[in-house]
Amino acid sequence: MDQYISAPLLKKDIENLHCGDYVYITGTIYTARDAAHKRMYEALMSGESLPLDMKNNIIYYMGPSPAREGKPIGSAGPTTSSRMDKYAPSLLDLGLAGMIGKGKRSEEVKAAVMRNGAVYFAAVGGAGALLSKAITASEVIAYDDLGTEAIRKLEVKNFPVIVVMDKDGNNLYETAVREYCEEK
Amino acid sequence: MRVIHVSELTENIKEMCIEANHYLTPDMESALKCACEREKSPLGKQVLSSLQDNLKIAGEDMIPICQDTGMAVIFLEIGQEVHFEGGLLEDAVNEGVRKGYVEGFLRKSVVKDPLLRENTKDNTPAIIHYEMTSGEKVKITVAPKGFGSENMSRVFMLKPADGADGVKNAILTAVKDAGPNACPPMVVGVGIGGTFEKCALMAKKALTRPIDRRSDIPYVAEMEEELLDRINKSGIGPGGLGGTNTALAVNINTYPTHIAGLPVAVNICCHVNRHCVREI
Numbered sequence: 060m061d062q063y064i065s066a067p068l069l070k071k072d073i074e075n076l077h078c079g080d081y082v083y084i085t086g087t088i089y090t091a092r093d094a095a096h097k098r099m100y101e102a103l104m105s106g107e108s109l110p111l112d113m114k115n116n117i118i119y120y121m122g123p124s125p126a127r128e129g130k131p132i133g134s135a136g137p138t139t140s141s142r143m144d145k146y147a148p149s150l151l152d153l154g155l156a157g158m159i160g161k162g163k164r165s166e167e168v169k170a171a172v173m174r175n176g177a178v179y180f181a182a183v184g185g186a187g188a189l190l191s192k193a194i195t196a197s198e199v200i201a202y203d204d205l206g207t208e209a210i211r212k213l214e215v216k217n218f219p220v221i222v223v224m225d226k227d228g229n230n231l232y233e234t235a236v237r238e239y240c241e242e243k
Numbered sequence: 244m245r246v247i248h249v250s251e252l253t254e255n256i257k258e259m260c261i262e263a264n265h266y267l268t269p270d271m272e273s274a275l276k277c278a279c280e281r282e283k284s285p286l287g288k289q290v291l292s293s294l295q296d297n298l299k300i301a302g303e304d305m306i307p308i309c310q311d312t313g314m315a316v317i318f319l320e321i322g323q324e325v326h327f328e329g330g331l332l333e334d335a336v337n338e339g340v341r342k343g344y345v346e347g348f349l350r351k352s353v354v355k356d357p358l359l360r361e362n363t364k365d366n367t368p369a370i371i372h373y374e375m376t377s378g379e380k381v382k383i384t385v386a387p388k389g390f391g392s393e394n395m396s397r398v399f400m401l402k403p404a405d406g407a408d409g410v411k412n413a414i415l416t417a418v419k420d421a422g423p424n425a426c427p428p429m430v431v432g433v434g435i436g437g438t439f440e441k442c443a444l445m446a447k448k449a450l451t452r453p454i455d456r457r458s459d460i461p462y463v464a465e466m467e468e469e470l471l472d473r474i475n476k477s478g479i480g481p482g483g484l485g486g487t488n489t490a491l492a493v494n495i496n497t498y499p500t501h502i503a504g505l506p507v508a509v510n511i512c513c514h515v516n517r518h519c520v521r522e523i
């Protein structure tokens with residue numbers, strides 16, 4: 060079913076999200092991909108603070124192409140989430156409530172999603188031009204030197220995603236593929 | 244002999260990097276449209292329909308089709324009657340990539356060292372493959388390659404006894420392992436034969452073949468069709484969210500190999516299978 064929710068996420072919204080739901084997010088989300096995750100992880104390991112509070116927030120695994128004049132952002136589709144699997148459980152344990160990316164996650168991430176009552180969304184990979192239309196503002200808030208991999212604060216309006224792993228650990232990639240598999 | 248100033252390559256490659264990242268070739272566009280029409284999963288259909296909208300916006304508003312505007316893979320087929328002047332060919336190609344990615348608002352996704360990982364900030368260097376041909380023309384193919392699908396590519400050094408079934412299983416294994424990570428519906432480039440590096444290069448080149456053209460070798464064309472059918476029965480579907488369109492084509496290239504070997508490379512490309520071809 061279609062759902063409209065706000066970001067940062069509310070616990071009651073997460074409870075109503077189920078695998079396969081088409082969800083439109085409005086509010087504030089943050090980007091981080093490989094290099095930013097590595098840096099945040101190293102900061103945590105050495106007891107330093109993170110550049111953003113994880114609590115109830117959504118991280119979008121995305122590194123945009125440069126914005127043309129007058130546009131908030133360039134092409135802005137999801138990158139493959141599994142590269143963040145090493146780092147995601149620590150962030151989930153700090154209160155990170157949602158992740159947007161594409162592709163499979165590890166058992167460790169699944170366990171952390173269930174332990175913390177979080178959610179994993181997929182955005183349509185390779186639809187960066189379309190997805191950029193749902194982003195109304197973008198601002199680099201940390202790690203500017205990382206270029207496209209810097210942490211950005213995004214304002215989004217009806218940003219379209221699909222729930223692929225809900226708080227109970229149900230996984231759409233597994234269930235949906237079984238449904239359409241025609242192999243003996 | 245024909246003399247070509249290398250700046251001509253630079254200008255063409257600059258334009259081609261920008262063109263490839265904003266427009267798919269007509270065969271790719273029509274393959275995606277057909278997939279959308281025949282998809283059985285409602286969610287899969289919605290994903291494919293989003294991809295149609297995405298292509299339209301990319302072309303009209305000049306926003307790259309995908310934010311991963313790739314590492315620039317460039318094939319140069321150079322007629323042996325051609326003489327280049329005005330500098331090093333490699334420098335001219337990289338200058339074209341630099342200009343295309345900087346002036347074209349494309350993402351800079353290349354790091355200088357695989358372990359130290361400092362961004363080069365202009366997407367150079369390109370990956371350049373040279374091939375000598377007859378005549379006095381230069382055929383340039385610019386194929387920006389995203390790494391979501393590149394990361395899911397594989398090389399299998401099979402034994403001759405594994406035969407055609409072993410090859411098919413290797414290809415199906417690579418595709419199934421890739422699943423949602425490679426942004427299906429994908430294009431599957433395959434190289435069979437040659438050596439370790441030759442089969443990988445053949446697989447990459449196979450991705451640039453028009454999607455509706457089958458191999459000239461009858462048994463290979465048959466294998467391409469059989470594999471496409473089997474891949475589309477895997478259930479992976481558009482975006483890996485379940486459905487009947489997992490791949491748009493399987494393109495296989497072959498080459499003679501050693502009596503002891505059967506190398507197979509599978510280079511997977513997402514639905515944004517970009518390539519731009521010009522002959523100068």
